[in-house]
Amino acid sequence: MTSYEVVEPRAESLVESLRAFGYATETAVADLVDNSITAKATTVDVRLRWAGNESWIAIVDDGLGMDGGRLREAMRPGTTSPLTPRNASDLGRFGLGLKTASFSQCRRLVVMSATATSSLVARTWDLDHVIRVGGWQLLTTLMSEDRAMWDELHGDQPGTVVLWRQLDRLVVSPDPQNEQAETHFYTIADRVARHLGMIFHRYVTGPGKITIRVNGRNIAPWDPFLESHETTQVVTDESLPYRGELISVKSFVLPHVSRLTSEEHTAAGGRRGWASQQGFYVYRNRRLIVSGSWLGLGFRREELTSLARIRLDLPSHMDSDWQIDVRKSVARAPGALVPELRRIAEVVRLRSENVYRHRGKVLQRASQGDVVQAWLQVVRGTKIAYQVNRQHPLVAALLTAAGGGEVEAMVRLLEETVPVPLIILNHADGPGRQAAPFEETAPDTVRSVLTDVVRAMSRAGTSGKEIVGRLLTMEPFSDFPDLVREVCTRELGQEMA
Template sequence: MTGYEVVEPRAESLVESLRAFGYATETAVADLVDNSITAKATTVDVRLRWAGNESWIAIVDDGLGMDGERLREAMRPGTTSPSAPRTVSDLGRFGLGLKTASFSQCRQLVVMSATATSSLVARTWDLDHVVRVGGWQLLTTLISEDRALWDELHGDQPGTVVLWRQLDRLVVSPDRQNEQAERHFYTIADRVARHLGTIFHRYLTGPGKITIRVNGRNIAPWDPFLESHETTQVVTDESLPYRGELISVKSFVLPHVSRLTSEEHIVAGGRRGWAAQQGFYVYRNRRLIVSGSWLGLGFRREELTSLARIRLDLPNHMDSDWQIDVRKSVARAPGALVPELRRIAEVVRLRSAKVYRHRGKILQRAGHGDVVQAWLQVVRGTKIAYQVNRQHPLVAALLTTAGGSEVEAMVRLLEETVPVPLIIMNHADGPGRQTTPFEETASGAVLSVLADVVRAMRRTGTSDKEIVGQLLTMEPFSDFPDLVREVCTRELGQETA
């Protein structure tokens, strides 16, 4: 028989190491909401209460609950092997989430639970007690204060309350009268609400939706794909075969900023902004794992591709293939899928760039051809410059009839003094701040400009019919077909189709 020694981990050392998995508070709370959803909860209520050193956070759900034996197993570190089969709807994997997520935020984890057929049970991990005794002693006594919280937060119904006490990493002052510390504590609630609205947005809408609240307020789902917006484009929608199964991949190009209201643009940009939100969104059982990443496929985040977002749906038994970590925040594509994912990414990136260059315009106007841009991008050696389009009907008319050399000099002056650095800086500070053509301009002022354009084109001998067609495809008037129709009727006696 081979000799061996049993070397058990030192509880007082390992328990402190389990606190270092790198959870932010919002990701730790999301891990606990996973458990609530797996337990078939229809309502999850996250509560944060400030009381200095006695502050606490609770995650309350109306799920199936646990009896004493199941609760004991749930509190065991590594309760289920990552390789063990899971039910289709299970959002867990490593059997560590409840413990590592909680220990990362607090030194005392209390879980209270009841089922439809069993009374209230409770278990507590007190890390100070574990360190003091040097052993994995799970406390079984339910103190009166925690029982009172159960009655306040849950009542006599099946479900579970996960309670975090001794929030040593969240409470910056032990003084409950410290207003600055209190404000800091409650900013956590805002971060948690935004994060949960992102991670679980597909659980918050549609058939079978659940309710998630933070301090009594329902959180709003954040749809990264703007699927309900009329100008969002579905670029590809396909299923990729992998190990005898199909992985759903659907790609979108979001509307250009010119097609969004200020509020829509801010919301769609998310917490990190438009440039950082481009790329793949990897879901595991509809739960968002990775938000806005090119998955190491060799693509860079670029301004022109900021409208590209791709939804990828995984079943929960492919965690190992995708190298999903304990915190459910990292995923890497299997090598066999890389070529297909790159192909899809290239298609949606090209479409995003095309929409971005045309500033969100519909590229073809039925019966009227391409939109004529006022500015062109040109390459001079290794540098990029911007030129006024001399084939633009108005520019061409001015060059022909209004002293060509002087107009040409003015156009060159404009071209050589385009404030590109200032535009880039302002766009980086707030991409939604730039105005669109004639934004908030009275229609009468636009009509006046249109009338001047019509007269200038007439002086060049352009026929009335050609003027009508060119106005409908001339930037920026192509965005104002009703005003083009009105001015053509008034100035030319022509009606547009």
């Protein structure tokens, strides 16, 4: 017979350790929204109310709700083993999320729930009480202010309210009149809304969609793949066999910045920016787990691969294989899948590089003439440099009229002082901040420059038809086709006719 001792963890010590799982407020809220979705909610309302020390956060849903027995089990730390088979639509795993996510943000967790056949039940974890008594005493008495909160937020319909009180890690001042503290609190609300829009974007769009609101406003879904954009490329779409099942993998190359409006570019960059958002997006039952990572496959984040994004869909029972953590924020690819995932990553990274190089090449795409760009990329030994294209109509006309001399010297000075390091630095800090050619420029200014180009090309003996053809393929005038035709008709009307 094996001898043993029962060594129970000290509640007053463990409860504080459970607060240190590393949740941000937005990831903690997302964990609770998982529970609402698993409970078949069609509407999830996240409320954040500032009131100094009395501030609170509530997650309200119209799901199936719980009776007293189920609520007691839901409040038990580690209620379900991660090895226990789960329903295919279950977004939980460890049976810890409700508790650890809530404890990370508050010292008093109240859960109130009702089903279609049972009346309101409530349970409360008060961490100060647990520490005071030195035991896992789950409170069953519903305080009057919490009951009033149920009536305000939910009413008598089936569903659940998870209420966080005593937000010791979020409230920076006990004074409800402290405007700076209030602003900080509602900044967190904005962060929560953006995060939920990313994590649950596939739940709030399409057939069977649900409604998720933060402080009364529907969250805006964030599609990391820009699937609706006409220039987004689907590179691969396949299913990888693993342990008798198929894992869906679909890879995309997003549009180059020149194909996006500034608003589209900023939105698609996500909360971390384009360079950090590249890589794999791992979903578990359509819920985003990892948002932009090369999963330790040996690839680096690079500017040229920032357009590469790969969607990977996992069933819930593969959590262990992918080493998904308690916070549902980390995943690691099983060794058996690494070669195939590397193959897909290499293909989509190469395509992203090709898009960048194609858009960045100067005078290397087909056109109806030799003049397309104002700048040329040249190689000097092992170095890359940039030169003004002296065959450009305006540049050539200016140099001819001036006979070289000071104008040539000025052009050479510009070439030797292109602020490449500064351009690279600014692009890394904010890729969407660089102005596109003639962006926010008055049409009359563009028209004036275009008129000078047309006249210079005409003086050089280029026919009207050829001028139109070249301008329609010459950046930046290729973005102004109507203006090109207007100016050419005015300047070269008889010749074009």
